Amino acid sequence: MAPTLPFRDINVHASPSHYAFSSPSSPSSPTLVVDRPSGDLRLHDGKLLGTQRVSSIAGILGIIKLRLDKYIIVITKAQPMGRLKGHMIYKVIATEFLPLRERPLHDPDEDTYLSLIKTLLKTGPMYFSYSFDLTNSFQRQAESDTSAPLWKRTDDRFFWNRFVQTDLIDFRTGGGNAHGFRQSLGQQPGMDPYILPVMFGMLEIKNTSIKGKPLTFVLITRRSRHRAGTRYFSRGIDEYGHVSNFNETEQAIILNDDSSSGLGGFAGDLGYQNGKIGGAAAQERQVLSYVQTRGSVPVYWAEVNTLKYTPTLQIRGVESATQAAKLHFDEQIRLYGDNWLVNLVNQKGRERRVKEAYEQLVKSLVSAPTEDTEADRVTREKFHIVEPERQKHELDRLHYIYFDFHNETKGLRWHRAQLLMEQLREPILQHGYFRGVDPPAVATESKSGTDRRLW
Known part of the structure; x- marks a missing residue:
């Protein structure tokens, strides 16, 4: 059985009542819906009508709650860094924050928090792959269950965005968070392609050849979260x-x-x-x-x-x-x-x-x-x-x-x-x-x- 891998393409649709995420290359997969302003998650079979397409994104980095609001952090631009064993590796170049509330007035504290997080995401070197587990060494990968979804194979220490993925993972594993109390919803395997593990650190891939034989030098530093x-x-x-x-x-x-x-x-x-x-x-x-x-x-x-x-x-x-x-x-x-x-x-x-x-x-x-x-x-x-x-x-x-x-x-x-x-x-x-x-x-x-x- 082929493992469930993160979506490589996600369209974002927005309306006053929700955000909807779907993969155009996987039309039979359920749509992830994030209700506004509560932040409750649900999976919807088929397309949602009456929503406006906002953009295409490379993945969902996570959901974070600040002083006044929750924000969905999405990866809007990713740069290819090279291939490892045939798998393309990407670097996060740009992100965007989707607010769950429409705030008529700006709050200085909220704006300061947002500015600090955006600076970290802009300057911090973050890498990911849709099909390769960057958080584990080659030996640990050789010993892992490759039939499991990519996010379940990660080394928790180096799953950098694990905290901001909490809402998505809790919903996937059967716990919802609706209006401050937990609600058992059962396992939601349809969530797996929306959970994208990201590694923080350093990565270099250099390709060359010796006497016509391909040779790749790799240097990866994984920083613990x-x-x-x-x-x-x-x-x-x-x-x-x-x-x-x-x-x-x-x-x-x-x-x-x-x-x-x-x-x-x-x-x-x-x-x-x-x-x-x-x-x-x-x-x-x-x-x-x-x-x-x-x-x-x-x-x-x-x-x-x-x-x-x-x-x-x-x-x-x-x-x-x-x-x-x-x-x-x-x-x-x-x-x-x-x-x-x-x-x-x-x-x-x-x-x-x-x-x-x-x-x-x-x-x-x-x-x-x-x-x-x-x-x-x-x-x-x-x-x-x-x-x-x-x-x-x-x-x-x-x-x-x-x-x-x-x-x-x-x-x-x-x-x-x-x-x-x-x-x-x-x-x-x-x-x-x-x-x-x-x-x-x-x-x-x-x-x-x-x-x-x-x-």
Whole structure:
């Protein structure tokens, strides 16, 4: 059974009583109706008469409620960024807000809120695809249920517009919100094509060829929707284990990425011959992927903004953050396996307290920690390593490495960063990368390779 994918074309019709959304390429699909001014949702079979067509849109970003009104946020312009495994990827270029009420007078507060959100949407890099799950790494995609609707396959952390999609998803899953109370309406699968997941972050796709063989370089950074914020306003961890400004960066190479070869899944390690990629199945589409994650130091800390150039740094007791840190690293280990915690902050000055708090936290999490410090004539401490003495429990899969990056590379001596890479050489080789293969025009069961991360 083919999966339900978001509509690629949506027409918007408006009337004083409602907005109607329908896909001209899918005339048999129900029309989504948003009643005005309540914001109640319903699906209508067939076209609605007596409404005026407003525009064609690329998708519905979501519905947001501000101080006085609700607004439907629609994507009015999207720019193609390239293809991944034959799937076109788009960047959000322009959005529009459709108010549910007609306000005769402008409210200064409401206008300010709208202006702030519009600025965020205009400047924030957001990407989506109608048929490819951008929120999941290639390995997680290989292990997912491709028969499910696209929005159900997403990684909740990187489903950036998940909050403003709440009304649509609640209606889809059987809960309506009518005039302030929930009303059970049953499952509404007809809503699936209207729910479009969007990723926030960075994406680059570069196509080239080597000896006539197609080759695609891909770099994707997915920003978590949890505890997001600007650098000085959001730091540390919260009680749910979410760290500030968490990102997952995936570097991938796709071999033989010919868009005409179809939209297949992975078929495991079928292309190896004598340890080399390729061989008899030279035209297999192959994905080689490596993933890293980053996030704020997982203790309770903040930088208090004042009129001074350098904010005051405050750290609460490490003990109070231990439970939250356990939640965070439990998820990290479940998703990524062993974690190498690479800390690059300054070991002197105001950042020293953050470094020491991080090391104290790791020592409290792992069993019988052992420490090793390596220094040279350039700096007192070049490396500081915390490792569990013996494997006892799940959190012993944490491995802490501090590298005095700023001191070691000062004076434009960037080559000294190689010292860190040498320190990480063994774990990188040990844990490898993910490799998936698509046999030409063959649908097979997916099989994953190795998926490891540095954090």
